[in-house]
Amino acid sequence: MPKKAIVTGGAGFIGSHMVDHLLKKGFRVAVIDNLKTGKRENISAKAKFYKQDITNLKSILNIFKKEKPDYVFHFAAQLDLRFSVDNPWQDAKENIIGGINIIEASRRIKLKKFIFSSTGGAIYGGAWKIPTPETYRPHPLSPYGVSKLSFEEYLHCYRHMRQNSLDSVSLRYANVYGPRQDSRGEAGVIAIFARKFLAGKQPIIFGDGKNTRDFVYVSDVVDANWRALMSKNPRHKIFNIGTGKETSINQIFQKLKKLTASQFKPKHGPAKAGEERRSVLACARARQELKWKPKIDLDTGLAMTVDWFR
């Protein structure tokens, strides 16, 4: 019997790549997505699709009862950091209450593992330790970071509950980029700049552009999810998933300018409030326990991304 997986947020950027990978590995896959930011055309025709919001407990319970998945990959989320600042209620409703719905539905069936897409950037806040390891005590600086961290704690708690405990792994991603990304994600800068350059429009760098991020290619993130599924009993349950390399927004501008053979000079706008100056993840734990390491370097990943946008 083929293994079954439910992928929430499977119409989105990272989730849809995960769906493709699982199908390639012979899994039967069902997607739950409300298509808020996801697109129907991202979902493989071989996957079953439920257009549903994760905040609707009754429907979620029914889907799980029907599908009885072995594994859950939980990607669906409100992931707009700035939106969460103005709408903390909605952020908590989707990322915490919606997430609990998925946990509770999972507990009612014999789920083998729950794999959660968390965030390294927003959870660690303005970390003073760079690159930041999992042992750094997170103090998120946005409601989005708080809701993601709090959901990790729910998973921790459900792992240790006496009845129907749930095995889970949380993956804290750096800034993910690649094909199918739209301009709203946490790593939207690559998608935004690539689109602008290709359309012959001037990209704007907010602030001085010296702020740095850790950019990880989407297929490497899918590979981390796959290894989290395959790993028998990892000692730790939380893993940073990034490259450990810092790249400034100015460098991204220059690399994309070259790849698109554009003539634009850097143009700066006002800095965005509340954004970290430096963000880069230490990923030794994933290397040791999941045997994971990123395979796609930034120049190769950017070239593939530009080709896709083209």
Ligand SMILES: NC(=O)c1ccc[n+]([C@@H]2O[C@H](COP(=O)([O-])OP(=O)(O)OC[C@H]3O[C@@H](n4cnc5c(N)ncnc54)[C@H](O)[C@@H]3O)[C@@H](O)[C@H]2O)c1
């Ligand atoms: N992209 C990044 O750089 C990044 C970094 C860190 C963490 N993450 C996490 O990875 C996950 C996937 O992010 P992405 O970049 O693919 O974003 P995305 O917006 O492309 O995907 C999210 C998907 O979830 C769906 N969705 C949103 N709210 C929903 C709800 N209430 N009910 C049902 N479906 C809902 C959307 O329609 C979309 O298809 C998110 O949990 C995000 O927090 C992403």
